[in-house]
Amino acid sequence: MFNKLLIANRSEIAVRVNRTAQALGYRTVAVFSDADRDAPHVRMADEAVRVGPAPAGESYLNIEAILEAARLTGADAVHPGYGFLSENAAFVSACAEHGITFIGPPAHAMELMGSKRRSKEAMAEAGVPTVPGFQSAETDPSPWQKAADGIGYPVMIKASAGGGGRGMRLVHEPDKLADELARARSEAESAFGDGELILEKAIVRPRHIEIQVFADQQGHAIHLGERDCSVQRRHQKVVEEAPSPFVDESMRQAMGDAAVKAAQACGYVGAGTVEFIVDEARNFYFLEMNTRLQVEHPVTEMVTGLDLVALQLRIAAGEPLPLVQDEVRICGHAIEVRLYAEDPAQSYMPQTGPVHSWIPPEGDGIRVDHGISAGMRVTPHYDPMIAKVVASGPDRGMARRRLIRALEDTVLLGVTHNAWFLSRVLAHETFAAGEATTAFLDTEFRDDPSLKPIQATATELAVAALVLYRNEIKADYADRGGWSNSLPSACPMLLNDGHTGTWVRLRDHGSEACITVGDQEHRLVAEDHRDGVLSLSADGVRRACQYQLVDHSLYCHLSGRTLALQDATHAPARRADEQGSGEVRATMDGAVIEVGVAEGDAVQAGQTLAVLEAMKMEHPLKADRDGTISDIRVSAGDQVRNRQVLMTVFVAESPHSKENAE
Structure with missing residues (x-):
């Protein structure tokens, strides 16, 4: 029996487990990292304990910290949710050693099913249908090549110890097998600490x-x-x-x-x-x-x-x-x-x-x-x-x-x-x-x-223009030179949806606004406007727009889509052929798993220069201009922070440019 449940997870699954546990009368304990200090799952639980800084390896995957949280609160059961420690047999055994009930299977079942190779062998022995395949601890590609020829292409390489697509490769041709085996083994070792692979017949359109x-x-x-x-x-x-x-x-x-x-x-x-x-x-x-x-x-x-x-x-x-x-x-x-x-x-x-x-x-x-x-x-x-x-x-x-x-x-x-x-x-x-x-x-x-990148429609741009005008522009429009003692003058606005800038012209007639987008004119009537919701009639159709304005950026939800638009009316113009800064920065906190260039290499805009691993996925980092690689500051295996400069694409100044400058 147990009375207090520690939920060794975060976000929606921690909330969901907490809801049922409390309904059944159990006291609950949440754990949290520094990034989740004020998260809903923390607020819902009866008690909460910090288990470390933001990186999962130092918090939600820290077995000692989780067990210490149970000791501090007197929790006598642990629900692991999914992900993190939910399929970690060592954690199951550690809970047992501390007299804590683990809400899940015994360690031996978890260990068996945690290995694709061993579980497949066990299932075949139990009479459960399995995909034709091959498994071996051999790293030499020769036996794998022979097995693939016997199975028949296409074949699928899989990491024995994991899932989620990590260490998985679909191979259609024999001459690609050795290279894909090496890549899959490397990815499996990085993701799961175990490079063991299995080979299976690929099922087409399964x-x-x-x-x-x-x-x-x-x-x-x-x-x-x-x-x-x-x-x-x-x-x-x-x-x-x-x-x-x-x-x-x-x-x-x-x-x-x-x-x-x-x-x-x-x-x-x-x-x-x-x-x-x-x-x-x-x-x-x-x-x-x-x-x-x-x-x-x-x-x-x-x-x-x-x-x-x-x-x-x-x-x-x-x-x-x-x-x-x-x-x-x-x-x-x-x-x-x-x-x-x-x-x-x-x-x-x-x-x-x-x-x-x-x-x-x-x-x-x-x-x-x-x-x-x-x-x-x-x-x-x-x-x-x-x-x-x-x-x-x-x-x-x-x-x-x-x-x-x-x-x-x-x-x-x-x-x-x-x-x-x-x-x-x-x-x-x-x-x-x-x-x-x-x-x-x-x-x-x-x-x-x-x-494809979301591009705002003319109606969406018209609605966005009205929201921006009523919230940010109308009060100081006179300062823009828009005041007139005759008919209302048009307020020009350049709205950017992140891909395209579009000029719109808005005439405010009080209860009604006429907004021109390209060669289309839209008539909008604001019916109600409060608490981030604009109820309006657009060209005779009533609808509602939920929105938030943050630093001249408009986030709005209209007709089932979410848009982010910027008022770029006074933003400095850029040349159509203008290239990027050349700085290659990390797109988020993560680990560099590949650096594909060396200093002095010539590269082109759009070329992948390095690969970053974050949020359980790989992210290619690409050049934003043509040039030569210089100042590489990282290597494979390095942990980097969001926006950290990793290398630079240098563009040498041409003699012709120098002459013009003189």
Whole structure:
């Protein structure tokens, strides 16, 4: 038995675990780094303990600091959430040594399933279907080449010790295998401290289907149906739904039986997820087992009516499962999307920045799990996922429509995010038809406008001009020379959406404004204006615009999209052919994992010079002008700070330029 639960995690999953634990009567303890001192998960818990500075390795991954927090507060149980220490067998053992109940599986099951090679061997022995493949500790490429020839191309290289796309390479041609093996091994060692690899037959256009399993300490195990997680980018999930539109009842039963068999084969206890890859002929193969709660667990909760965290706590306390397999019911449909601080137009690059405004959507069947609040900052120290938006309904069509509407109603101003991209994914005809595979984003969806820089429409620019005028310009317009004793004169404004500058001209007629954008004139009437919301009629259509003004930058949410615009009216002009400064700076705090140039090398604008690892992803750093590399200040392995200068692209002054100067 236990009475006080320490939640060894942060953000939305810490909030979610805390909610159920307190509802069940447990006292809760939050842990936090310096970056999360005032975060919602800290404020919600009964007690909170600082465990270190912002970097995860010095705080949330610090086993000694977590155990000391438990000792200080008298916590006798630990819930790890997901990520961080959730699949760390050493942490499980350390909890046991200190008499602390770990809410999860035993260390031996975690160790087995933490190795793709060992778990695959165990599953094959238990009769669970596995993908044809090869595994070896051999680093010489010859046996790998022979195995790949026997399996048949394409083949997939995977890191045995990890996931999330790290150490993963798809190889189509034999002459590329040796190089990709070396790169995958290096990346796996860097990410997981273990360079062991496995080789598998690559399944073309597969589905990613996973089964939620639960096992108690009495030896009983059940499954709670499947989740379809096929929509992915960079081998990371974007959309998850339950049940899968691809799985029929006979397939569900077969996959469920295989998942339960997998759990029993490793002596599993608690919540786990058995992941399968499924080919076009509906053949399914064991992929891996995640020995923790999944990010996407809410969709299973919404279609089964079960609280999975409550089940975890009951099992950890020694109680048997409260139901048997025949009592599990799947009702309706649920879909979840991951709201990330990222820019889909820049290859999904993670973003950092402030949260000026956060208004999560509400409505029938809508659930939002989050751990942010207005006034916070999204930092570079952790995963860029900031919320999960979930919708359910009696059928898939209603759940999908509700989720699109919820995303369009999500107001997150400040940091760049992917809400519009997500709504476009859900609205795409391939997804709507239930036909999206893991190749969907790179094939059918690759030309979608949400993957290109957002450019403001004429209507959006007109609304933005009115907001800026009413808030920042009107009071001092006379100082701009705009006063007239006759008809209202036009106020010129240059609005920049980050990619294009557009001149607009606004005439204020009191209750009505006429705004010209290009050759289009728009008539706007402000109906109501307060607390960062402008309700207006634009060309006869009433709508609302939520906004925040920060240092002449306008963040606004209008018609389901979020825009960031700058009033560049008085900004100094730049030549169209003007190049950058030549300084190559870190885009965020992180580690330099590759420096691809040497001093004296000639480079061109847009060329990748180094690669930075931050927020669990790699970020190429590119030259902003042609020139020669000089003053390299870092090497692979160095930790760097945001905006730190790493090297310079030098442009030699030509003799002709010197003569002109003289």
